[in-house]
Each structure stands twice: as structure tokens, then as C-alpha cells.
Amino acid sequence: MAASDVKFLVCLKQVPDSTVRVKVAADGKSIATDGITWSISPYDEYAIELALEHKDGDPSTTVSVVTVGPARSRDALRQALAMGCDDATLVIADDKAGGLDVAKAIAAIVKEAKPDLVLCGKQASDDDQGLVGPALAEALGWPHVGMLTKIAAAGDGVELWREIEGGHEVWSSTLAVVGLVHKSAKEPRYPSLPGIMKAKKKEIPEKDLAALGVTPGAPRAEVIAMEPPPQRGGGKILKADGDVKALAVELARLLHEEAKVL
Amino acid sequence: MKILIVAERRDGELRRVTAEIAAKAKAFGDTEVVEVTGTDRYHPVAHANAVVARAKSSGADVVLTGATLNGRDLAARVAAKLGWAYAADCTDASVKDGAFQVKRPMYAGKVRATLRVPTPAVLSIRPGAWTLPAGTEAVKPAAIAADASAEKLKFARFEPTATSGKRVSLSEARVIVSGGRGLKGPENWKMLEDLADALGAATGASRAVTDAGWRPNEEQVGQTGKTVTPDLYIALGISGAIQHLAGMTSSKVIVAVNKDPDADIFKIADYGVVGDLFEFLPAFTEAVKKTKAGA
């Protein structure tokens, strides 16, 4: 990786905030969006943080963000700018664009912006597919590394740390490469108050799919029904006021005889 | 329909999920199980190239992988390379009117969705989603060779995590013992591990715990960690933030131990113990050992 002026492009998606209690809408195949809070998808926040951590160490780094989505996604880009990203691009698209279409649109942005590294969250916390990152890499003819937790400069290229069971695989790659981020070293930073003020003054250019040469329609999975996960509850509550030992034996018995999992 | 199944190994053995898929997929049509060889490890580009080449040459209509770390990574890239429809982490699949109909969690497990996936398609199937019928014949995958020698992306080395040992893998474990902030500090994990050992369980943790550095990230269960569906999930000192619940609420049986009777975890627990963790846990570990010895 070059000693300075490294360019990151982080792809993000605006999704219902992780604290939102998701409800199925009246149509039975989407979620009710009335009055819900939207946020940057958690893994995308880690991707932003990972890029900004690099920028903390080397201020010549630029971190751009892009999203493909409805107009409300502008708020997510604004949030990323407030965290400290340099510039943002909004590609307007509706539900007709599937993962492969979105990847093509971002690939067109990448060809224009020519970043050294592209980072995505490993999956968006709405559809949880994890398709766009690998599909983007494929569209660009770049390699990708998933479960990314760390990026380190190594000669002309980079070392990419991929978290797996029991440790990390360290992959070396020349630039350019797509990283699918699992975690950053630190928790994603909060936007600072001056950051929020600065972000408000920045222009966010808007593009549409047609301008990027993308016509939605690539094959895709289509949601035909949604339901809440089966309700749990009505469990047995045991109170440990008295004989803890007897209680422990009773729980072991219940798990063995009643639940049959022991 | 022609089905290409990509096998996966762990420590030299075929993963259980490969057998689960191979057994179930026979209902969809002709199956072929392949295993990518020729590289020391899973290589995201080389493996995808090998699988795509085979899918094309064999005229497959659908590619199935396990929804494991590598399986999901591979399936997504294969789908992109082939330009096929894709669904990740399916908990069920059936064929209807020439297309697949799959079930899969969305919104971090807060919703269960049914999707229509037109063929040709790539699907990754969650481990444990399909039970393996007793007496199923062992799978013998055909080798397909990958070549990573010309790839710009190269494996450099493995950096083991200091604390992780020989425990069962979290995503495939049938029993999981998870700890939260209620354990008060990393020094108290010994108690949790004693119970996990007695149960032959994997160990998990809440996000508060991994954020605090008490346990490695890979143990985190929940929205930004792993989604697990074991037969038995034991939550110790975990209050049950919605993000944690999203990752474990589909477990078959949930046991919660917490001193706060109002903790949200009790709302989804099948068995709840209200009381002091530090008194209860050693007693319970003993009781489990005795029950197992007697069983």
C-alpha cells in the first residue's frame, strides 16, 4: 500500500436501527416502516470505522462512502460524513434493484473514483444476504476477503486479517481488493458535534442507475411472505431463594426428562 | 433438476452440514457432491472458479453449500459469477413450480421470510436446518481442483487467538453456554467453562462481554455476532438485549440464569433461574455431571 494518499471507498446501506422491534407489514411480505429509526447497517459502521482508523494514523487518507437506495439513505451518508468520512455519493434506486444490480452500480462508481480499497459490511442487517460485496468484487474482477477485522500495509499491497474459528487467516493482496468487514479494532466512533456541523455543509451528489449503465432485472430471490419468529415464553421460572443445590438438581432433571436435551 | 453440492471439511472430516444437504437434496433431483481440492485452504476466488466451472460443465440448475463461514462466502461469489439468483442461510427449501421456495431469517433473525428463488440458483443451507436421517450412507465427494497459483490474493499465515482452544465450533454446536456481564469479569469464565466441559458445549458471550475484551469476538452471539440454533442454549448473566436475542432466539431449548427477575431473557427462556449465578453455577455443573453419568 502506498505510504500516503490511500483512497478507501466504503459501501453502506441504511437499514432499520438494530434496536427497532421489527413488525411485519399488512402486505405480509415486508416490514412496517412507519415511524422506525433508520441507521447505517452495523457491519457497514465497522467498515467505516476500519477506514477511519487508517485515516487517524495517516491524515492523507481519504474515505469516501456510497450507498444505493431510496432518498432517505441520504441521512445514512450524512451520518458517515459526520463520523469523519470525506465525501459521499447517493445512487438512487428502489426495491427493483437486487443485490447483483446494486453491485453493478457500485462497480461503475468504483471505476470512476478509483479507490485503492473497497470495504463493505459483511452483510446488511435487513436482508442478511451478504451478496453485494462478493458480487462487487466479481464485477470488478478483484479478489475479496470476508470476515475482515484488520488491514495492514505490507509492501505495495496489504495484509487482510480474516477472522475464522480459533484465530485469523492473514491474506496478502495487491491493491485493489474488496474487504467484507466483520469488526473494527474499536467500536465505531460517534459523530462529533463539529463533525455533524461540517457534514451539513457538504454536498452529496446524487446519481441514478441509468446514468451508471445499470438496468435492474438480474435474477434474484424474491420475498413472498414474512412472519415473526415463533413466539417463545411461558417458560418455567425457578427461584433460588432456598436450597440452591436442590434447584440445580431439579433443573438438570427437567432438561433430561422433560426437555430431553441432556 | 440437477444439483451440485459443495462439500466442506473441518479438521479432515466432512462437516455434518454436507451430509445433511446431500441427504435432503435427493428429493429435489439428481445430486452430485464435489469437494474443492488443490489449495491448502479455502480461497475465495480460486474455489469459486472451480465450482463455477463444474456447475457449467455438469449443467447444474442449482448449487448448494452449507451456510458456514466459507460456504456462505463461496456461495455468494459463485452466484455473482454465474449471474444466478441467490439466497443465503436457508433454514428450509423445497421445489415449487420449477423454482425453489426457501425459508430464511431476515432482519437479524427478527423475521422469518419465505422467498421464491427462480432457477438456476445458488443456496447456502444453515447447519442443522435439515436433520440427518439415521443410517444415512457416508458421502463420498468427487474432487474438483482449484488453482490459486496465479491469484493476486495469497494466504500468508495463520494467527491463532490466544484464548481459543479445542472447543466445539459455536455455529455447529448442539449445546452452547453463553456468559454476559453478570459474570462480572473474565476471571470468572472458569466456572462457565466447567459447565461447558460437562455438557460438551461451545462457549458464547454477549456483546457487552466481547466489547469489554473479556472474551474474543468470535464468541459473540447476537446481531453483530453469530446466529446460533443449538438444541440447548444456556444464558448466564445475560440480560437479553434485543440484539442478543436476535442471535439465539431460535434455539430449541433456552435456559436463563439471572439475578434480575425482570431481565428480558426470561421472556424467551423455557427454563429460568432467578438467583445468584455464583452460587447456582457450581451446583448445576455438579448436577449435570451426575445426570450425564446416570443417563
Next chain:
Amino acid sequence: MRPEAGQTERELAGAVRDWSAELAPRIADAERQGALPADVIHDLGELGVLGMGIPESDGGLGASTVVFALVLEELAAAWPSLAVGVSVNSGIVAGSIVRHGTREQRARLLPRLMDGSGLGAFALTEATSGSDAASLRATAHRDGDGWVLNGRKQFITNAKYAPFVITFARVGAAEEQRPHAGVTAFIVPTDAPGVSLGPSEQKMGLRASDTSALVLEDAQVGADAVLGEIGRGFGIALAGLDGGRIGIAAQSIGIARAVIERAIAYARERRQFGTPIVEFEAIRFSLARARTDLDAARMLALRAAWLRDRGCPFTREASMAKLFASETAQRVTYQALQVFGGYGYMREYEVERYARDARATTLYEGTSEVQRMVIARSLVAA
């Protein structure tokens, strides 16, 4: 004036709310130990909260008093002890230096109030003089180019964290006809020779907020230590206190909001006689009154802040806001505690802490009685 804050103002407050939500697991320990963790103060610097009222030309955010009030509300809703520390540092201390400091003093002192390395302090109160600042006893004498200070200041918020303390001392003798004569504001570094701190006070509430005595025994400071003009210190103190009252109002509002939110959540969950207690009229009316008082308090505080931002007189309005909001906080914390029943009395449920913290709001920066005097004086003066 709008009845609600504007979009940007709410966004800034919202950012502080998101950040402070993560503090929750640490509060109980810090309160027990009686100290604000250094990394929390550091993070407040990074977030730009500490410099929010400092003009952009001096390196701060240049935020309005309205933003200041909303941010303090958020901090207090999460952790009142922290809000007190920030209020003093970023309100009265930073404000006094911005308004009265020389260019050199601003460049030298303001960064230290913004960078998260500590929290500034303001030392007016003495054992025998509180809001009656005219009976102040600390003295300052010229010594070559510099000054020598003597006296004992009491109840100094942030003293333990402070890089320097704005300290009021009298130059020359007290005059019977002119009680404010000679009162001068000095910038006293806490590491200057002759400066020491008394032990931290053991308080009923706000335990993580430091309150210590500042002891001046032939304390030596340089010529550049004088803030504003010699003999004009009392005006500096009064101007600072007016703004500070908006800060206390905002803290009171944050405390009241926090306990109302908790009481509603608890009342929905808690079942008695087969029904959630939130169904009982006694509980519902209590919540309705609490919320109405809260909204009224916030409007009073925003009005005072809005007037201040426009350079209008706001002394009376600040006193009204402080009086009403602090009494609201006290009443509402007790109402919330009642909703919680016996659990409310237990340490584990935070309402008990908020109730103790709220008790201070009618006492510091002028008791309720002093506020009524200020308000009444302004009414009958015409």
C-alpha cells in the same frame, strides 16, 4: 421563538444522547468511587461537547445556548454527575474566559477546557459567602509583576479535575458602601505554588462529581492571571451565574425526563392485582402531571436560552427556568420513586440515585429562595 428546538439543534443533542447511552453500565461504580472516569472526560473532548459554547474562532463549536441546554439535558438524563462537570467547565468557566479573556488568555486557556484533559472550575463560594458574593474574604496582593492570593474557597465543583480555577479574591480593603469593591477574577493554575485542594466533600448525591475546597496559602500567580479588569470581578461572577442557571435548569430537565421514562417503562411491566399498574388512574395522573411539568420547565429553559442567544436581557427568565425546573426535578423524582414502590428505594433501580441527585438542583447556583428574590426584584424594580 419556536416551541421546539430546530433540526440541527436536535441532531446535535441526539448525537450526545447516542453517545451517553453507552455510559449506563459504568455509572454505578463511578458513583461509588466518587470520580468521573478520565476516559469519559477525554471522550467528551473528542466529541466536541466540552467546546460547544466556545466560538469557532477560538477553536470551539460556537453552538448556541439552546444547543448547550439540550446537550446538558441529554448528559443529565444519562448521568447527572457528568452533566454538572460539563456545565461548569463549558458554561461558566469557558464563558467567562470567552467574554473577559484577552486574546492571549483565550489562546492559552480555552484549549485546555476543550481537549478532554480535565474540567475547569470556578471558585466564588467561601464558608461565609455563597450567593452573597459581596462578603468575600479571599485577598490578592501585588508581588512584583505577579500576585499573591490567600483564602479558602469552598464547594468547588471539578476542583480535582481542573487545570486551573477562576478564583475570586479582593484586591485592597473591603469598603462598607461598595461591597463589591476590589473583587477581582484570577486564573489560578492548580499546580501553582501555594495552591492545594481540601478533601472531596461527601455528598448526598452527585457523588461522582467532585466538590472540594481550594486552599490558597500565599499562592503565587503571574501578572497574566487577572481575568478582565482589577476590581470588576463581581460583574464577571454575576454574568457567569446567569448563564449557569440555564445549565442547572437543563440538568433538572434531564433528570426529570430520565425518571419519567423509567417510571413509564416500569409501570407497563409491573403487574399488581392482575393488571399492569400503568392502568391505575393514580399512576396515570401522576405521570401526566410529571410530564406536563417537564415540558413547561423545558420551555422556560429554552426561552431563557433563546433570549440569551439574541443578546436580550435574560436574568429573570434564567432564574424562572432554574427555579421551576429544579423544583420539578425534585417533585418528579419522588413521584417516579413512588411508582416504583419498594423497588424505587433500592440502589439497584436508578431512580433512587436520580432522586438524590435532583436534590442538589434547588440548592446550587443560587437556592430557590435566591431565585425568587431575583425574580421578585426584577418585578418590583420598575
